[in-house]
Amino acid sequence: METSPPTPDSGGPRRDFSAPSPEAGPPSFEWLLGRLGAGGRRQRLLLALSCLPCLLLGLGLGSDTLFTLTPPLRCRDPNGTRPPENATNACQDPPCQNWDYGALPALTSNPITEWSLVCSRGWAVPLEQLCFLLGFAAGALLLGHLADSVGRRGTLLLALALGCPAGILAAFAASPSVFMLGRCLWGALLGGMQLALYLSRLELCCPPQRLPVTMAGDLLMVGGHFLLLGLALACSSWRVLQGMMSAGLGLCLLYGCPGVFPESPRWLLASRRVAQAREILVALAEGSRAQESEAQEALEELDNTCHLPAAAQVSIHTLLSCRNIWKNILILGFTTFIAHAICHCYQPAWDSLQDPHAKFYLLYLLSTGSAGMACLFLCLSVDRYGRRGILLFTTTLTGIASLILLGLGNYLNNAARVTFSILGLFSSHAAGSLSIFFASEVIPTIIRGKGLGVILALASLGGLSAPLLWLREQHGSFLEHIVLASLNILALLCLLLLPESKRKALPESLHDGELYRRPSLLRRAGGFEGRGAEGATRRDDVPLLSTPNPAS
Secondary structure, eight states, X not given: OOSOOOOOOSSSOOSSXXXXXXGGOSOOHHHHHHHHTTTOHHHHHHHHHHHTTHHHHHHHHHHHHHHTOOOOEEXXXXXXOOOTTSOTTOOOSSOOSOEEEOOOSSOSOOHHHHHTOOGGGTTHHHHHHHHHHHHHHHHHHXXXXXXXXXXXXXXXXXXXXXXXXXXXXXXXXXXXXXXXXXXXXHHHHHHHHHHHHHHHHHHTSOHHHHHHHHHHHHHHHHHHHHHHHHHHHHHOSHHXXXXXXXXXXXXXXXXGSTTTSOOOHHHHHHTTOHHHHHHHHHHHHTTOSSOHHHHHHHHHHHHTTTTSOOOOOOOHHHHHTOHHHHHHHHHHHHHHHHHHHSGGGGGGGGTTOOOHHHHHHHHHHHHHHHHHHHHHHHHHHHHHHOHHXXXXXXXXXXXXXXXXXXXXXXXXXXXXXXXXXXXXXXXXXXXXXXXXXXXXXXXXXGGHHHHHHHHHHHHHHHTTHHHHHHHTTTTTHHHHHHHHHHHHHHHHHHGGGOOOOTTOOOOOSHHHHHHOOOOOTTSOTTXXXXXXXXXXXXXXXXXSSOOOOOOO
């Protein structure tokens, strides 16, 4: 769609956007939501449906922690005795052929105990983690491109339809290699599922709704991580747990029933499929609080643009020429990568715990709980102080926690180290979640699937730092933490170049995305040469570190 969205507002929300001209193309989605009445029963139902599967995402993304956990082990000689001189978790030379495994948290067995993936075969465990994360990254990239071509709903249904057999393949795997293949495919389809759901709920919201609805989905993912422990205790077997998660994806295929979960109307308008968008918007208007005359005016405005042809696909040459869009994607992708890569650097504070069960539960619950607290913090602060200001704040906290642990870790007592580790977990989770949300708001609708796929892929690649360190047997962990902390400071400087998207209309076309920028630090905002009045009003004219609310 080649029309610009309505003039962004640097302050509070505005529901009644100015009416578009028929010659310019379909009206903006924010204007339509204001006329049709946002917050109707149908819209709330669709937003709830786009959030509920996030529980399954939380289960699937958290399951790798249980499947790759090595329990306490002890070598058993051929006579079945346990020599007392053999140390727990100590590899033998020559290698031991029979192991006695201690109890696992939540599960009675996992792939490590079933196939004895320890000592000389221990390399298979981080390799499985690498396959899972690389699969997630590949799925986000490929299905992100597909989401811009065939739509958000079709991409979601494809990910669900293929994810169920991939999960079953992993559940019935007869060897580690088949299990890795199934988990790689499973991760790829979880990446596509998360992308499609994220786009669907974001693009259905008016500006004041975007943050709470997005954070609601993230909180449900955190709830899925907590639910995973209870489900694992109920299943006991890792195969049953994997099968139940796959069956859950099968139930979500009910979203493909006609009228249950429609296509994103914002994407339909951006790609000029106006007739299909009109049908969905008519259904959204049912039960809303909008006056009938206003709703009819909005629908007539759509009818006046039905003669417009569908928009052509964006060419690679055109996409590469959008320097401002790429700048925003690269900065937020870099921040997302660092935030997800540095998380595991805060775990050594719990190495002093001797009980492996206590260590696992404490680390799992603290990591998941800090992610939930980060979502709540973002809900309470981001709409008040702005996306850019809170992202700068959380990135700064991440750097401070890292530098204190690196420089003063040997001089702090255990309580202080744990405190700064929790602070680092909290701030890195907040920075990672906010970077993804921020990116989804500044990337235009016409390429939002591709752009958000890049961001989610970089988040997954950041998670590779933990299994790669495990492959190196923890050698170089201190140097890795130093490098990530230094890159975090560089990301902090890059964030100053981002625009503020608080309570502004989402950009729809590439032209809108190119105008979505902050003013030069050396020139006044009004002196935007060469762009005209539209460019001057489209740019970000708010202070660097805050977005003050209007006096009214």
